[in-house]
Amino acid sequence: MVDPKSVQFQELVDELKAVVGDDNVLTSPVDLAVYQCDGETLDLARPDLVVLPVSTHAVQAVVRLANKYRVPFTARGAGTGLSGGATTIMGGISLVLTRMTKVISVEPDNFIATVQVGATNSSISKACERYGLYFAPDPSSQKASTIGGNLAENSGGPHTLKYGTTLNHVAGAKVVLPDGSVTIFGGKVRDALGLDLLGVFVGSEGTLGVATEVTVRLTPKAESVETMLAYFPSVEMGGQAVSDIVAAGVVPAAMEMIDQLTLQSVENAHQLGLNSEAGALLIVELDGARAAIEVERAVVIRCVDQRAAFGVKWAADAGEREAIWKARKSAFGALGRIAPHAYVLDGVIPRSKLAEAIYGIAEIGRQHEVLIANVYHAGDGNLHPALLYHQDNEAEVVRVMKAGREILELCVNLGGTLSGEHGIGVEKVVAMPFVFSESELRAMGWLREAFDPSGLCNPGKVLPNPKSCGESGARPLLRHRLSC
Numbered sequence: 488m489v490d491p492k493s494v495q496f497q498e499l500v501d502e503l504k505a506v507v508g509d510d511n512v513l514t515s516p517v518d519l520a521v522y523q524c525d526g527e528t529l530d531l532a533r534p535d536l537v538v539l540p541v542s543t544h545a546v547q548a549v550v551r552l553a554n555k556y557r558v559p560f561t562a563r564g565a566g567t568g569l570s571g572g573a574t575t576i577m578g579g580i581s582l583v584l585t586r587m588t589k590v591i592s593v594e595p596d597n598f599i600a601t602v603q604v605g606a607t608n609s610s611i612s613k614a615c616e617r618y619g620l621y622f623a624p625d626p627s628s629q630k631a632s633t634i635g636g637n638l639a640e641n642s643g644g645p646h647t648l649k650y651g652t653t654l655n656h657v658a659g660a661k662v663v664l665p666d667g668s669v670t671i672f673g674g675k676v677r678d679a680l681g682l683d684l685l686g687v688f689v690g691s692e693g694t695l696g697v698a699t700e701v702t703v704r705l706t707p708k709a710e711s712v713e714t715m716l717a718y719f720p721s722v723e724m725g726g727q728a729v730s731d732i733v734a735a736g737v738v739p740a741a742m743e744m745i746d747q748l749t750l751q752s753v754e755n756a757h758q759l760g761l762n763s764e765a766g767a768l769l770i771v772e773l774d775g776a777r778a779a780i781e782v783e784r785a786v787v788i789r790c791v792d793q794r795a796a797f798g799v800k801w802a803a804d805a806g807e808r809e810a811i812w813k814a815r816k817s818a819f820g821a822l823g824r825i826a827p828h829a830y831v832l833d834g835v836i837p838r839s840k841l842a843e844a845i846y847g848i849a850e851i852g853r854q855h856e857v858l859i860a861n862v863y864h865a866g867d868g869n870l871h872p873a874l875l876y877h878q879d880n881e882a883e884v885v886r887v888m889k890a891g892r893e894i895l896e897l898c899v900n901l902g903g904t905l906s907g908e909h910g911i912g913v914e915k916v917v918a919m920p921f922v923f924s925e926s927e928l929r930a931m932g933w934l935r936e937a938f939d940p941s942g943l944c945n946p947g948k949v950l951p952n953p954k955s956c957g958e959s960g961a962r963p964l965l966r967h968r969l970s971c
């Protein structure tokens with residue numbers, strides 16, 4: 488690794504500027520500080536420099552220079568990730584793709600669009616709106632997060648329950664491989680032949696190369712959409728209603744729940760007229776043919792009534808639907824009113840274990856004296872407990888990390904897993920052996936080495952190595968300074 492104070496490093500900076508222009512290379516400490524973490528703020532590590540290319544050709548040149556000077560590089564989209572995936576824990580280049588925002592083509596007859604990777608998730612749907620099409624994966628960060636980040640994390644969202652994750656909606660990707668060569672995985676048609684390298688790349692968290700363009704599959708808008716909001720005396724009762732709905736044979740487009748603490752924060756922040764005395768708020772969305780929805784709606788009403796729902800309201804129009812979704816999609820931001828930092832977990836459990844998980848998480852919070860707000864993709868059993876803390880209170884940070892680890896263990900012990908959609912990044916790297924055997928991890932390591940034998944592409948992420956506990960990178964992260 489080149490010393491950032493060396494003459495050689497200055498030569499790298501000069502060569503990068505020649506490729507992408509002076510304005511697209513940042514080196515001042517103030518500029519670099521902006522890129523020292525993503526949405527997971529327990530892990531802070533400044534890059535040595537930030538490069539903002541605007542084309543595949545420029546990304547390729549940057550990756551080639553990183554190889555020439557043996558400097559690590561880490562792709563970065565909007566930095567909304569919640570597992571430290573874009574954090575440069577080994578230093579080096581933060582390769583920021585947010586200036587690559589072009590919608591290259593929309594092919595409504597083929598239900599596909601090709602975009603540069605810096606396009607935001609919601610800008611894709613916007614570009615296709617006039618054709619009655621949209622991009623189905625909808626992370627709550629969709630107004631900011633990029634399709635490159637969505638691809639790398641295999642992101643989901645509230646509508647994953649019915650529509651699946653990003654993987655189910657991507658046809659192809661143009662990728663700069665870690666050695667600087669350019670390739671295309673997948674294509675524009677279904678079932679491209681050969682080994683499924685697109686499948687390997689999606690969800691690889693920036694460790695197998697840098698995507699520069701993505702061809703996404705578009706979904707026709709449903710004939711009819713019905714959105715319901717209901718309150719419950721407790722999250723357990725809401726969770727039981729969710730199980731009942733699925734057991735009755737209805738697969739809604741989305742079933743999302745927030746607990747009382749989150750509900751109160753959202754109401755304080757946005758004054759949406761929500762009942763913040765309720766134990767939980769559940770949103771159920773149905774979509775499809777009008778006749779089918781009428782039947783499903785009756786089933787949903789019966790199921791929520793049986794679990795003591797109150798204040799049940801169906802959106803009368805698009806404006807009311809948007810207001811209902813605001814209660815859910817603004818949840819994490821609203822928690823900032825309680826504490827400046829939130830460690831958002833992403834555990835998955837079998838849906839039938841929801842009540843057990845809820846009790847367990849509350850108990851862990853009590854034991855470690857950590858305030859926990861809960862947001863659930865309830866239909867998928869994907870839990871987002873947000874552990875609230877102040878970064879300068881070291882004792883609190885240690886308690887938060889311990890509680891976080893125990894919650895993940897709880898999810899795994901209940902038959903679930905570490906992550907539903909936020910990825911492993913650096914945050915959960917030491918927890919990988921909870922779910923994967925040595926031989927499974929070794930096989931993943933071989934795959935990674937085949938793509939990146941020099942080990943320069945987003946090093947220190949996803950796969951644990953002997954140094955992952957204690958000192959995982961060239962930079963001492965907060966979590967490693969305080970505990971392990």
Ligand SMILES: Cc1cc2nc3c(=O)[nH]c(=O)nc-3n(C[C@H](O)[C@H](O)[C@H](O)COP(=O)(O)OP(=O)(O)OC[C@H]3O[C@@H](n4cnc5c(N)ncnc54)[C@H](O)[C@@H]3O)c2cc1C
Nearest residue numbers: 564565566567568572627633635636637639643693698908
């Ligand atoms: C308020 C909030 C709500 C959220 N809600 C959801 C949700 O509902 N569902 C969900 O799944 N996630 C959610 N997230 C997490 C996050 O938004 C997603 O993981 C998102 O896909 C990250 O996109 P990004 O552009 O910010 O990527 P970044 O955070 O910049 O990067 C994420 C990872 O992708 C890699 N990467 C980025 N671009 C590329 C590229 N072009 N090629 C290769 N690798 C690349 C990075 O190296 C890193 O490992 C939420 C986050 C926040 C803050």
